[in-house]
Amino acid sequence: MTLLVQAVVNGLQMGFLYALVAVGLTIIWGLMEMINFAHGEFLMLGMFGAWWLSATLGLDPLLGMVPIGLAMYGFGVLVYRQLMRRVQRGDPFTQIFATIGLLFLLQNGVVAGFTSDYRFVQDSVLTRLSGAKLQVAGITLGVPLMLAAALALVLFMALYLLIDRTEFGVALQATSEDREAAMLVGIAPQRMFAVAWGLGAALVAVAGAILANFFAVYPQVGLQFTVLAYAIVALGGFGSILGTLLAALLIGVVQSVTVVYLPPAFKDAFVFGSYVLIGLLRPQGLFGRF
Amino acid sequence: MRNGLIALTALAVLLTSTLVGQRVAPAANVTEVLIGSVLPLTGNFAALGQQYQWAAQTVEDIVNNDYPDLQVPLGPGKGFPGLGGAPMKMIIRDDQSRGDLARTIVEQLISVNKVHFINGEGTSGTTSLLQPVLESAGIPMACHACASPTLTEKGFKWFWRTGPNDKTMVASVFSFLKEWREHGGPGDLKTIALFTCDNLFCQDNRKVATDLAPKAGYQIVLDLTTKTGATTLASEVQRLQAANPDVLFSVQYPAETVVFENDAKRAGWLPKVIATSNGAYSDETWLQAQKKTNGAAGWLGRDPTAIDLVHQRPSWQKVNQIYKKYSHGLNMGELAMREITGLLWMVDVINRAKSVDPAVLQKTANETNMGPEQLIIDYKGIRFENGQNVLATGVVTQVGWDGEKHTVWPWDLAAKANFKPVFPNPSWQERDSKPKPAS
Numbered sequence A: 001m002t003l004l005v006q007a008v009v010n011g012l013q014m015g016f017l018y019a020l021v022a023v024g025l026t027i028i029w030g031l032m033e034m035i036n037f038a039h040g041e042f043l044m045l046g047m048f049g050a051w052w053l054s055a056t057l058g059l060d061p062l063l064g065m066v067p068i069g070l071a072m073y074g075f076g077v078l079v080y081r082q083l084m085r086r087v088q089r090g091d092p093f094t095q096i097f098a099t100i101g102l103l104f105l106l107q108n109g110v111v112a113g114f115t116s117d118y119r120f121v122q123d124s125v126l127t128r129l130s131g132a133k134l135q136v137a138g139i140t141l142g143v144p145l146m147l148a149a150a151l152a153l154v155l156f157m158a159l160y161l162l163i164d165r166t167e168f169g170v171a172l173q174a175t176s177e178d179r180e181a182a183m184l185v186g187i188a189p190q191r192m193f194a195v196a197w198g199l200g201a202a203l204v205a206v207a208g209a210i211l212a213n214f215f216a217v218y219p220q221v222g223l224q225f226t227v228l229a230y231a232i233v234a235l236g237g238f239g240s241i242l243g244t245l246l247a248a249l250l251i252g253v254v255q256s257v258t259v260v261y262l263p264p265a266f267k268d269a270f271v272f273g274s275y276v277l278i279g280l281l282r283p284q285g286l287f288g289r290f
Numbered sequence B: 001m002r003n004g005l006i007a008l009t010a011l012a013v014l015l016t017s018t019l020v021g022q023r024v025a026p027a028a029n030v031t032e033v034l035i036g037s038v039l040p041l042t043g044n045f046a047a048l049g050q051q052y053q054w055a056a057q058t059v060e061d062i063v064n065n066d067y068p069d070l071q072v073p074l075g076p077g078k079g080f081p082g083l084g085g086a087p088m089k090m091i092i093r094d095d096q097s098r099g100d101l102a103r104t105i106v107e108q109l110i111s112v113n114k115v116h117f118i119n120g121e122g123t124s125g126t127t128s129l130l131q132p133v134l135e136s137a138g139i140p141m142a143c144h145a146c147a148s149p150t151l152t153e154k155g156f157k158w159f160w161r162t163g164p165n166d167k168t169m170v171a172s173v174f175s176f177l178k179e180w181r182e183h184g185g186p187g188d189l190k191t192i193a194l195f196t197c198d199n200l201f202c203q204d205n206r207k208v209a210t211d212l213a214p215k216a217g218y219q220i221v222l223d224l225t226t227k228t229g230a231t232t233l234a235s236e237v238q239r240l241q242a243a244n245p246d247v248l249f250s251v252q253y254p255a256e257t258v259v260f261e262n263d264a265k266r267a268g269w270l271p272k273v274i275a276t277s278n279g280a281y282s283d284e285t286w287l288q289a290q291k292k293t294n295g296a297a298g299w300l301g302r303d304p305t306a307i308d309l310v311h312q313r314p315s316w317q318k319v320n321q322i323y324k325k326y327s328h329g330l331n332m333g334e335l336a337m338r339e340i341t342g343l344l345w346m347v348d349v350i351n352r353a354k355s356v357d358p359a360v361l362q363k364t365a366n367e368t369n370m371g372p373e374q375l376i377i378d379y380k381g382i383r384f385e386n387g388q389n390v391l392a393t394g395v396v397t398q399v400g401w402d403g404e405k406h407t408v409w410p411w412d413l414a415a416k417a418n419f420k421p422v423f424p425n426p427s428w429q430e431r432d433s434k435p436k437p438a439s
Helices: A002-031 A039-057 A061-087 A092-114 A143-165 A167-177 A179-184 A189-211 A222-236 A241-261 A266-281 B002-023 B046-064 B099-111 B124-137 B166-183 B200-215 B234-243 B254-267 B284-290 B314-326 B334-353 B358-366 B411-417 B428-433
Strands: A133-136 A139-142 B033-039 B088-094 B117-120 B191-197 B219-226 B247-251 B273-277 B300-303 B395-399 B405-409
Touching: A002 A039, A002 A139, A002 A143, A002 A167, A002 A189, A002 A222, A002 A241, A002 B234, A039 A061, A039 A092, A039 A189, A039 A222, A061 A092, A061 A189, A133 A143, A139 A143, A139 B254, A143 A167, A143 A189, A143 A241, A167 A179, A167 A189, A179 A189, A222 A241, A222 A266, A241 A266, A241 B234, B033 B046, B033 B099, B033 B334, B046 B088, B046 B314, B046 B334, B088 B099, B099 B117, B099 B124, B117 B124, B117 B334, B124 B200, B166 B200, B166 B273, B166 B300, B166 B395, B166 B405, B191 B200, B191 B234, B200 B219, B200 B247, B219 B234, B234 B254, B254 B284, B314 B334, B334 B358, B405 B411
Parallel strands: B033 B088, B033 B117, B191 B219, B191 B247, B247 B273, B273 B300
Antiparallel strands: A133 A139, B300 B395, B395 B405
8 A cells, every 4th residue: 555655646746747847838739729849859958958057157957947947938939930930820730840840950959069968967956855855654755856846836826827817818818719809909919929939938948957957968858758748738638727737747646656566668558548538538638628 | 616615715714804803892993991880879879879979980090090009900000001001981870869760871871872881870779670781782781889689690691790799798797696605795695676678778688687587596576677768767666675676687778777766766775786787887977977976886787898907908098099089088988999899890801801892801701810909898809600709708897986887707807906896785875975986
C-alpha cells in the first residue's frame, strides 16, 4: 500500500512539472487554437538560458527566469509577427510545417552555437536541495519538487486570473472565438495573437529555467516534453487552464503507478491510452467545451 | 595455326592487363584518398557524433601533416607514402541520428563522391542498416565504437570493427564481479538488478548480462527496461528499492542517468555496487559534472582501455594535443580513443594496400596484424576474425573520490594503477559531505 501511495505522490510531483511545461501551450494551442510544434524548443531555449546565466554570471535559475521570461516574451511576439501571422491565413498544415521548420531551425542553431554536449545546472538553490525531503507517514516528499510544484501553482493561478478575470483575458478569449466580432468591439486581433505567443513562449521558457535544475540540458531535450504537453492540453480540454493542470497531474500519476505494477514500456502506452479513452467518452477533454 | 595461338594469347594478356589496370588503380593515379564518414552530428546521438567528428578531424590532421615523433600509423611524413604522398580527404556528413537518412547519405558517398572507405555510423542500430548497402556495393566500411555483437556475426565481408564488442566489455564487468571476492573484495554480493534503456545497444548489453550474471554467481532479482527519453524514473527506483539488489547493472544514457540520480537521491536509495556499461559512464560531460557533486564516486564500468594508465603513453599525449585543437580543449574520452584508433587502422590499411581498389583493401584489411606499440589505446593489437578485432580488450574502471577513472580489472593493470576500490557505494549523505573534486 505504501508503494502505491508513494507512487501517487511521486506522480503528483512530476505532474506539476508537466503542468509547467504545458501551461504555455494552453494559451497558444488550447486558447488561440494555433499549432506550435516548436513548443519544446522554446522550453529548450529556457533551459539553455538558465544554464548559461548560471554558468557565466552565477545567476540562480530562480532569478534567471525573470530575464529569460522577458526575452522569450519578445521572441514569441517576434515569431508571431514574422512567421505565424503570415501562415495563420493559410491551411492548418501550413502552421504545422512552419513550426516544424522552426523546431529544426532552433534545435540545429543551438547545436551549432553550443554543440550537443549535455550540460548541467549546478550550485543552484534547487540542486543544493536535491537530497532534502520530508517524511510524512512513511511517504517521501522531495523538497525541490515541492518548490517547483508551488511555482507551477503560482503561474497557473496568475494565468487563470489573467485570462478569466481581466479585460485583457476576455479580449483574448473573444479573439479566439470570433475574430471579426472582436474587431467590431475595438479589439486588435493581431495584437492579441502576438501577446498570446509572447506569453506562451515566456511561460514555457520559465518552465524550462525551473526544469534545468532537474534535467540534463541539451539541444534535443524539448521533444520528450512536447509530446506530453500536447497530450495534457488535449486531455484537459482546449482552453481550460484548470483542465490542463488536472490533466498534467493525472498523467503524472498514471505514469508513476503504471510502472509500479507493469514493465516501464507500458508507461507511455497507458498515458496515451487514457487520452484515447477520454477522447472516446468525452472528446472535448475533461474540462473543455465545444 | 601457331601464329594464331600466339596472337590469341597476346590478345588475352592485353585484355586481362587492361581489365586489371582498370580495377586496380595504380598508386600514382590516386591524387586524394577519400574517406566518407556518416555521423549523427545532430539529433538524439549528437553528443556521440561530435566526438567522432573531432576524432575524424584529428586523424585527417595526423595524416596530412608531418608529426615526426608521433609513433602511430602515418604520423611521420605527409600523406600516404604508399600512394605517392596522396593526401587524405575526410568527407563528413550528418545523418541527424536517422537511419533512413544515413542510408541515403552512404549511397551518395559511394555513387557521387566515390569514396574509398566508409567510416560510421557510430551507433550500432544505424550501422546495422548501412551494412547491407556496403555489402552489395562492395565498399569497405568500419565502425569502431559500435559495440553490438550482432554487427560482426552476420557474415558480412565488407565490415570491420577494431573496438571490443559488448560481449567482451560486459564480460569484463562480470569477470571483475566474479573474481573480486578472491582479490580482497566483498564476499556477500549475491543479487543483481538489470536497469537498461530500450534501444539496440542497451538491449544487447542486457542480453549479455542476463547470460553472464548467473554464471558469475549473481541472482537476477529485477530486470527493468526503461524508455529512452524518460522524464521520470521515480517508480523504477521504487521497484529497485523494493528488490534491494546488491549490484545494479545500469545501461543508461546521460540524460536518463541524471533523472535516475535525482530520483534515487530523493528516495535515499543506492545499492552496494553500481556497475555500468558505456552510456553516461563514457560521456565526458557527465563525468565532469559529477565532479561537482561526487555523484559518480564509486560507480564502476567497462572501458576499452585503462584510461588512467594510457595517459602515460607519449603517443596518447601527442594525439590528445591534436584532438584538443578540434574539441574546444576537451581531452579524448574513451569513445574518441576508440574512434581514432580505428581511423588510424583504416589509413594504415590504405597505405599498406598501396591502392584504393576495394578488393585489395578488403584483402589488406583481413591480413592486418598490428602490434600494440602502434596504438594509443591498450588493445593487445589488431587482428581480425570475421571482421571483429579479436585483440580488442575490455578493462573495468571505477570513479574514485577524485572524480577520475581508475583501473580495477584486469588484475595486472589494476596493480599498476594501484587504486583501492571504493566499497560499498557511498551513500548520498557521504557524497554531499565529502569535498568535491571540482569545487
